[in-house]
Amino acid sequence: MKPSTSVNATNLPxxxxxxxxxxxxxxxxxxxxMFLIVSYIVLVPMVILLYSSVGSTKGxxxxxxxxxxMDNYISVLTNPLTYSLLGNTVVFTVGSILIGISIAVxxxxxxxxxxxxxxxxxxxxxxxxxxxxxxxxxxxWLQLLNPxxxxxxxxxxxxxxxxxGPFDIYSLGGMIIVQGISMVPTAFLMIAxxxxxxxxxxxxxxxxxxxxxxxxxRRITFPILMPALLSATIFFTIVAMETFEIPGTIGLTxxxxxxxxxxxxxxxxxxxxxxYGLASVLGVIMLVFAFVLIWYYQRVxxxxxxxxxxxxxxxxxxxxxxxxxxxxxxxxVWGFILISVIFPLLSLIWSSLxxxxxxxxxxxxxxxxxxxxxDVLNMSEIGNITWNTxxxxxxxxxxxxxxxxxxxxxxxxxxxxxxARRLIDTVAFLPLAIPGVVIGxxxxxxxxxxPIPVYGTIWVMIIGMVTKYIAFxxxxxxxxxxxxxxxxEEASQLAGAGFSTxxxxxxxxxxxxxxxxxxxxxxxxxxxxxxVLVMLYSPSTLVASTLVWSFWEEGSMAKASVVGVFxxxxxxxxxxxxRWLFEKVTNSGMKTKF
Amino acid sequence: xIRVTRLRKEYQSKENQEPVLALKDISFxxxxxxxxxxxxxxxxxxxxxxxxxxxxxxxxxxxxxxGEQIVFDGSRNHYLPAEKRGLGMVFQSYAIWPHMxxxxxxxxxxxxxxxxxxxxxxxxxxxxxxxxxxxxxxxLAPNLSGGQQQRxxxxxxxxxxxxxxxxxxxxxxxxxxxxxxxxxxIKHIQQEFGLTTVYVTHDQxxxxxxxxxxxLMKDGNIVELGKPFDxxxxxxxxFTASFIGYGNFIKSELVQLDEDMAVVQNSFGRFNATSRLQxxxxxxxxxxxxxxxxxxxxxPDQELNxxxxxxxxxxxxxxxxxxxxxxxxxxxxxxxxxxxxPHEGERxxxxxxxxxxxxxxxxxEASSNNQSAEAExxxx
Numbered sequence: 001m002k003p004s005t006s007v008n009a010t011n012l013p014x015x016x017x018x019x020x021x022x023x024x025x026x027x028x029x030x031x032x033x034m035f036l037i038v039s040y041i042v043l044v045p046m047v048i049l050l051y052s053s054v055g056s057t058k059g060x061x062x063x064x065x066x067x068x069x070m071d072n073y074i075s076v077l078t079n080p081l082t083y084s085l086l087g088n089t090v091v092f093t094v095g096s097i098l099i100g101i102s103i104a105v106x107x108x109x110x111x112x113x114x115x116x117x118x119x120x121x122x123x124x125x126x127x128x129x130x131x132x133x134x135x136x137x138x139x140x141w142l143q144l145l146n147p148x149x150x151x152x153x154x155x156x157x158x159x160x161x162x163x164x165g166p167f168d169i170y171s172l173g174g175m176i177i178v179q180g181i182s183m184v185p186t187a188f189l190m191i192a193x194x195x196x197x198x199x200x201x202x203x204x205x206x207x208x209x210x211x212x213x214x215x216x217x218r219r220i221t222f223p224i225l226m227p228a229l230l231s232a233t234i235f236f237t238i239v240a241m242e243t244f245e246i247p248g249t250i251g252l253t254x255x256x257x258x259x260x261x262x263x264x265x266x267x268x269x270x271x272x273x274x275x276y277g278l279a280s281v282l283g284v285i286m287l288v289f290a291f292v293l294i295w296y297y298q299r300v301x302x303x304x305x306x307x308x309x310x311x312x313x314x315x316x317x318x319x320x321x322x323x324x325x326x327x328x329x330x331x332x333v334w335g336f337i338l339i340s341v342i343f344p345l346l347s348l349i350w351s352s353l354x355x356x357x358x359x360x361x362x363x364x365x366x367x368x369x370x371x372x373x374x375d376v377l378n379m380s381e382i383g384n385i386t387w388n389t390x391x392x393x394x395x396x397x398x399x400x401x402x403x404x405x406x407x408x409x410x411x412x413x414x415x416x417x418x419x420a421r422r423l424i425d426t427v428a429f430l431p432l433a434i435p436g437v438v439i440g441x442x443x444x445x446x447x448x449x450x451p452i453p454v455y456g457t458i459w460v461m462i463i464g465m466v467t468k469y470i471a472f473x474x475x476x477x478x479x480x481x482x483x484x485x486x487x488x489e490e491a492s493q494l495a496g497a498g499f500s501t502x503x504x505x506x507x508x509x510x511x512x513x514x515x516x517x518x519x520x521x522x523x524x525x526x527x528x529x530x531x532v533l534v535m536l537y538s539p540s541t542l543v544a545s546t547l548v549w550s551f552w553e554e555g556s557m558a559k560a561s562v563v564g565v566f567x568x569x570x571x572x573x574x575x576x577x578x579r580w581l582f583e584k585v586t587n588s589g590m591k592t593k594f
Numbered sequence: 595x596i597r598v599t600r601l602r603k604e605y606q607s608k609e610n611q612e613p614v615l616a617l618k619d620i621s622f623x624x625x626x627x628x629x630x631x632x633x634x635x636x637x638x639x640x641x642x643x644x645x646x647x648x649x650x651x652x653x654x655x656x657x658x659x660x661g662e663q664i665v666f667d668g669s670r671n672h673y674l675p676a677e678k679r680g681l682g683m684v685f686q687s688y689a690i691w692p693h694m695x696x697x698x699x700x701x702x703x704x705x706x707x708x709x710x711x712x713x714x715x716x717x718x719x720x721x722x723x724x725x726x727x728x729x730x731x732x733x734l735a736p737n738l739s740g741g742q743q744q745r746x747x748x749x750x751x752x753x754x755x756x757x758x759x760x761x762x763x764x765x766x767x768x769x770x771x772x773x774x775x776x777x778x779x780i781k782h783i784q785q786e787f788g789l790t791t792v793y794v795t796h797d798q799x800x801x802x803x804x805x806x807x808x809x810l811m812k813d814g815n816i817v818e819l820g821k822p823f824d825x826x827x828x829x830x831x832x833f834t835a836s837f838i839g840y841g842n843f844i845k846s847e848l849v850q851l852d853e854d855m856a857v858v859q860n861s862f863g864r865f866n867a868t869s870r871l872q873x874x875x876x877x878x879x880x881x882x883x884x885x886x887x888x889x890x891x892x893x894p895d896q897e898l899n900x901x902x903x904x905x906x907x908x909x910x911x912x913x914x915x916x917x918x919x920x921x922x923x924x925x926x927x928x929x930x931x932x933x934x935x936p937h938e939g940e941r942x943x944x945x946x947x948x949x950x951x952x953x954x955x956x957x958x959e960a961s962s963n964n965q966s967a968e969a970e971x972x973x974x
Contacts, residue, residue: 418606487689490650491747493676494683495703496754505702509693 027415034407035424041467042430045442049287052445053280072277089259092176093240099180101233103336104187110329112195115319122333128341130185131571133528134245135548136564139557140344141178142250143351145169151347154359170254179246181340187236194228213320227300234297238290242435244531249552259286263437264534283438290433352561372558381542389527389543392458396465397523400473401515403466408477432471439467440535456538464532469522480514520578524571596624596647596758596790601656603642616642617653618814627788633801634811641762644794648683648760649676660758682751683760688743690735696746697731703754721753741772759789765800777803798838802826810834830870832954835881842926843879856953861922862901867951879954885929886950890943899948905940
């Protein structure tokens with residue numbers, strides 16, 4: 001303090017500096033605004049859905065009449081079809097998470113905890129299906145395993161002299177396998193993270209006590225990781241229950257309706273009037289299931305930190321030797337990669353070269369053509385669709401990361417009461433329980449009726465995407481911010497930096513990897529998203545994923561495959577471009593160079 | 595100069611519960627150029643006090659004055675945020691920003707002052723030179739060792755030439771040898787710049803070595819405040835005696851009490867000691883440091899202040915030897931010069947000095963209430 005600015009202690013005027021770290025009024029305004037935005041995004045769809053389940057009838061939208069009726073509930077709950085629908089959904093959900101989680105756990109353990117050769121390559125190969133839209137993944141599998149002319153089935157038919165291919169993808173079993181495998185990359189990422197933080201001395205202690213590899217895994221590794229595994233399982237139960245792509249493609253052809261696909265077909269019937277009442281009631285049922293699961297998820301994850309596994313000191317991950325299990329493990333892992341990555345990708349490319357599904361023979365190879373590619377590229381709307389897709393996915397990514405960047409900062413560091421922070425955190429987490437088709441359905445109701453001119457534009461799609469991904473973004477951002485020590489911000493304050501300087505030069509650069517991750521994650525997912533968008537797109541706002549869907553509906557498999565190939569290429573580009581951009585942005589903040 | 599007056603801080607631990615008082619009624623004054631240490635076990639409020647001075651924590655009441663400027667006044671709702679106080683601080687975690695180079699870290703406080711670029715570069719170089727890290731100016735900070743990060747944090751705290759330096763357990767993450775070295779270095783820098791320094795630690799040895807004054811804290815109160823030697827040698831409080839250094843507490847019976855001298859009887863003998871009692875109680879503890887004891891093979895020729903017992907254990911420590919002496923159920927520890935080495939089972943005599951021995955209330959009676967009353971007495 002310089003003498004010139006000093007104030008006599010006895011007659012001190014009440015001096016409140018203009019810019020204050022905890023400027024309460026500004027902070028209160030910020031909280032209010034953010035709370036309203038989050039509530040609007042999250043609560044509107046749910047309220048509308050409940051309203052429409054008692055307000056609409058077959059052929060009418062919820063706001064076209066103002067009578068309330070329980071008829072929708074009565075007709076759904078007395079219809080035996082409803083129960084077979086629920087049965088199918090339960091079997092599908094449970095089956096696919098059993099497959100998905102057990103493969104993911106196996107891979108995570110092998111790659112994180114053992115001396116498996118070539119871990120880095122396997123790691124990136126396993127992640128590839130994440131870049132493939134599920135819809136396209138499903139098409140790839142249909143080409144491989146459809147019972148009449150699937151690429152794998154045909155040679156087997158010839159080999160064994162049987163009429164029908166041995167594998168029938170058009171069955172609940174087929175759907176379960178495809179869904180299960182398609183969930184592996186995400187589940188693997190989640191579970192691998194917990195495996196990698198496990199303190200290896202816990203396992204080493206077991207080995208010292210005379211336990212072999214199997215006994216150690218069974219008695220030490222898994223019990224410790226149980227809370228984390230359980231929370232991952234619940235999370236993917238919700239994912240599998242609300243998924244639309246596989247029920248909407250394979251399930252439709254097989255004649256096996258699930259909750260999610262039934263909601264779509266109630267609003268988009270092949271003939272006759274849409275039944276919004278029925279769709280809403282099914283949506284409410286789904287919502288109830290999801291809320292029970294989320295409630296349980298919250299409970300489980302609360303205890304997940306019980307086993308704090310990382311400690312700063314002396315943490316050196318060591319790996320178990322696979323020993324005699326090395327060869328079988330290698331075969332299992334590479335076999336999985338072949339099945340889950342290489343086959344579907346090749347099959348997709350193959351199907352983009354042929355107007356209809358054909359087995360691989362010398363003749364069909366010769367008859368391959370790029371006609372579908374030129375058809376797609378010569379479509380009059382192609383420029384429009386590309387623009388829509390880019391704008392929608394990048395816009396969703398940006399909107400989400402800005403929103404969760406602010407909200408998570410408020411939750412972790414904001415000068416608010418614990419109760420206020422928990423409230424906004426909980427509201428932001430709720431959308432995890434709203435299935436995609438339900439988000440799409442209720443946004444459709446809301447924006448058709450209310451005079452906010454976004455329906456039929458890409459804005460409604462961006463709102464839908466933010467609703468769907470805010471929960472994920474919030475979780476990720478909160479944990480990223482918690483890892484950043486408060487000291488780093490406080491040290492900046494001590495160095496004379498005000499609130500905005502600290503945020504700009506310290507907080508944002510430090511959380512920018514997480515922000516980048518959220519941006520890219522949301523943008524990629526928005527690009528491949530179908531359940532929400534299938535309810536919201538209009539002919540003028542076709543995006544790539546809804547284009548695949550409409551090609552699929554009209555039976556143009558080759559064109560659908562072509563768009564799929566383009567999408568996968570676009571993911572690669574998007575990833576590298578934004579990575580480069582972010583590095584440039586985050587490095588530009590530093591002024592002084594030496 | 596820093597003056598803290600009747601500082602109070604509450605925390606709302608859980609909803610619908612009474613707030614916890616982290617600081618109950620803290621007052622002290624630090625002279626310009628002094629090193630003032632806040633010492634105490636974890637949760638005693640020492641860090642909260644430091645953070646209140648820094649401006650990172652807003653107290654609920656009281657006043658803080660730094661130099662001529664009042665930075666916090668609860669009664670007038672006046673509060674100057676940390677960035678306006680112009681202090682230097684080293685955090686326990688060092689808080690080195692991982693996305694910046696060493697030079698950028700140190701330059702940061704100067705950038706906020708909007709100084710010309712040339713001056714910034716010069717001052718950063720000078721500051722890093724002082725801590726011996728000039729060569730590392732373009733390194734990314736996280737790649738450096740703990741000791742180096744510590745020096746960067748120090749350079750960053752000093753680069754803007756503050757008059758007050760705040761240190762929050764700065765040495766606790768270093769290994770023993772480095773800790774000693776940094777302790778000397780911090781003292782040198784502090785003296786060179788005449789910095790008024792507030793130092794927080796739970797390590798009593800560090801506090802004794804560095805401080806001009808120590809405030810020993812417990813449960814949100816200052817238990818005792820004074821020069822290191824006085825706290826060690828003439829503790830006014832049982833907690834001070836037990837927290838700083840090692841000492842023997844021997845269960846005794848109060849025989850006589852006049853003014854501040856007491857006579858006590860225990861299984862070793864009858865002793866004359868300085869009283870720290872507030873009232874007469876039958877059961878008391880006799881306290882003395884292990885090295886203020888003289889050992890004899892033959893009984894010294896005096897009535898009072900002579901004890902006897904049997905040697906149970908010997909621990910040779912190089913410069914000294916520790917002798918454990920037992921009588922009845924009581925065991926005491928004595929530090930002796932290696933020129934006198936008793937053997938186990940030997941009967942020994944010892945004498946105590948009345949001005950180096952103190953009589954305290956027993957633990958159960960000397961509850962924390964008593965100690966806070968004591969603390970208030972000190973300030974009265």
